[in-house]
Every structure is written in C-alpha cells, then in structure tokens.
Amino acid sequence: MQRHRNGRTAWLIGLVLSGCLISSMAMAGDAAGSDSAPAFSNKLLLTGGVSQVEGSAGGGLTPWAVIGGYGTSDEIGANAFITHINLPDYHVNEAGAMVGLYNRVEVSFAQQRFDTEQVGAALGLGRGFTFKQNIIGVKVRLAGDAVLDQDSWMPQISIGVQHKKNNQAAVLAFVGAKSDQGTDYYVSATKLFLSQSLLVNATVRFTKANQIGILGFGGDKNNSYKPEFEGSVAYLLSRNWAVGAEYRQKPNNLGIAKEDDWYDAFVAWAPTKHVSLTLAYADLGNIVIKDHQRGLYASVQVGF
C-alpha cells in the first residue's frame, strides 16, 4: 500500500517536472524562433482551452465551444495531453490527442484508465482492477467568435459528440449498466468577456453515461438520454495564468450506487502556446461504495 502511494506521488512529481521541462524547452524554442513566422499556433494564449477529461478542448470537466489547438481559420493545430486524477480510493490516468482543423472542426481521441485500487479487491474484482475507456470526439463550431465578438452578447457556439467504449462489458452488465458503449451529444456556448477578463462557458450534454462511462451506459433506474448542464467560469489573471471553477451535472441511472455531480476549482498556466499545465482540486462525490472522492487533478498539454 505504502509503495503504491509512493508510486503515485512519484508519478505526479514526474508529470509536473515533465511539464516544466517541456515548457522551458518550448520557451527556448520561442526565444530562438520569435523572428520566424510559425505556420501554426496563431490564436491567442489560453483561448483554445485545455484538454477536458474526455479529450475535447475545454476546461477540466467540460467541453467548451472553442476548437482545440492554436490554429486559425487558415491553419491546423494539434495537441496531446496526459492527465492524472488522484482520489482517496481511486486514481485515473489518461492520455489523448486532438487536431483542430481551420478553427472549424476538432477531432479528439482519449483513453481513460480508472484504477479501483483496494475497492476492486473489496468488490471481488481484484486489487487494482481497472476500467479502460476509449473516447473519440468530434466538435464543430457553428457560429460566433468567443474572443473577437466583443461588441455583442453572441457567444461562440459548437456542437459535439463523444463516442465512448468501455472494455469491461461483463462487470458493467453485472452492476446494471445496459451497454458498454454510448455516445454523448452536446452543445456548448463560450464567451470571453474581455473587459471583465472573464471567460464563461455553458454546455448541455445529452447522455446515458454512468460516471462519464466508466460504469457503462444506461441502467436499471433509467435508460434514456437526459440533458445535463455543465458550466465553467475562468478569470484571466494574465496572458499566461487563469483560475476558475467548473460544475458538471450527471445522471443517476444505476440502482447499486448513487452518482454525484462533479465540481472543480482550477489554475491553468500556459507559459507558451506549446504547453499548458492545469492543476485542479476536484470533488467527484460518491463513486460506487466510496463517498467524498476529492483530490488533485493534474494535466499537461503540449501542442503546436
């Protein structure tokens, strides 16, 4: 157990260090290359968001209407990310990548590994039993410009899908989930209120996912799509720093365990366009037999 904890601490330190290393490399690159015209990455810092928990561009928990990567309408941008969520009784490792095409379409892929640690043993699944979920996402910007349209209330509006496939079909059926795969549909509106240095996002997601799909899709209590609200507020402290909070409403489809809405408070740092580091304190509530799953969310994103 102790060794296990140490391993996770080391993992976190490694994540932060690698972020610092990449950012210092990127900064050196920027200093050297400031005179040459980069073909990519011409959006303004932090206006592309970071990689949210399912791999789409957004905050930590919820997708935003922004198209990921720093490409403008003539350009292609791409990002890759790793995220670690360290909870009292579980931990999550994930990695993914996205491509933003011409500030119009975003295609993303992410893999989540949800490790049940001791809970897995308690439930008879085995210690460290892990749910693995693959997510492919597509987002399309329909209208508006979150950054430039400062003389109107019109937000940037996008729609998206996230198709998810969980690898533990038998366990999911046992807990009452109706499927091991599902598709979320969402519409997001994002607006930067530049005079207030405030970015606001609202998302409505139609989903059947239990614990975002880690516990499958649909259940004994409910097996239909329900709209769930998600919101983010970010205050820009400087070009490189933002702080904010998020909320994500979730359905409650399974009889065996209640599911809580999620919250987080985050700080995001983008020393350059090539890297961002996000640290959050996340409250994920009850997950199966364990209440009060609150912990650190750390994510590093690199891109061009």
Next chain:
Amino acid sequence: MFKYSLHAAVMAMAMLFTQAAMAQNAVPMPEQSAAMAASAPRDPALRPVFDQFGGKPGLVTLMDDFMVNLMADARTRPYFADTDREHIKLELVDQFCVILDGPCTYTGKDMERVHRNLGINRAAFNALVEDLQKAMDKNKVPFRAQNKLLAKLAPMHPVVITK
C-alpha cells in the same frame, strides 16, 4: 474497435454541419456603420484606464515599443515595412487616446479604408494583438486595463481582417 456505421455517421454529421457553417460564413459581411469603420468610439467609462496607460505620454512610449515589436515579428513586418511608421504611431496614439476618453481627436483615415486592400488574415491580426500585449506588458499596463482597451479594439476585426 468502434462500430463502423456509427463512426461514419458521426463523420457525415460533422461534414454536414461544417458545410452548413461555411455556407453561412460565405454570406457577405453587412456594411459597417460609418462611426465604427472610422475607429472605435470614445468611452467615458475608460478614463481611469487612460490614466493606467500613463496618459498621452504613456501611449507615445507604448506605440514606440509596439512598432518595434511589429517590425521584429515576421508575421506583421510585411504590413509595416514600406509605410510611414512615425505617422502610423501618431495616428494610433490619437486613436487609443480617444477610445480611452483622453484629450485627443482622431483625424486619421477610417479603419475600413486603411485595411481594405491589405489582405490581413486572422493569424496576422492575432500576431498584432500579441505584439501589442507584449508592449503593454513592457510598459507595466495592468492586465485588466489592457483587456479593457482590447475589448474596444476587437470589434474592428471585420474591417481589418479581410482575408
């Protein structure tokens, strides 16, 4: 791994929406109002921001640094290399001074006419904003004050970005 049919449906949907959205973009921009095209309007609420910029002397220094950045930036240099840069700086000082409710008058050309034939794209526009942000940082303009000015400049994007 994923059902092929679903994958195809998702991509088809995305492409459909992309085309719809692009068609929407192809609709010509409505004529900008004369007032907006000339420059951004005076905003009395921004007088405190004018002071945070160091008044008119602050704007003069800011514009010197801004032009240095623009000329050092390969993305923006082509638009300024063969221009009367001293004149542009004076016009920008007046324009920013008016927006921030300073004691100035903008007598320069309207922004639509100035930018009409330059073929500026979003990337070059964003590069210019970055260069301005760096100049404002160098002149210790508080970040919130910077954003209040940028919020007034941003609505000019339809007449500046023509490509």
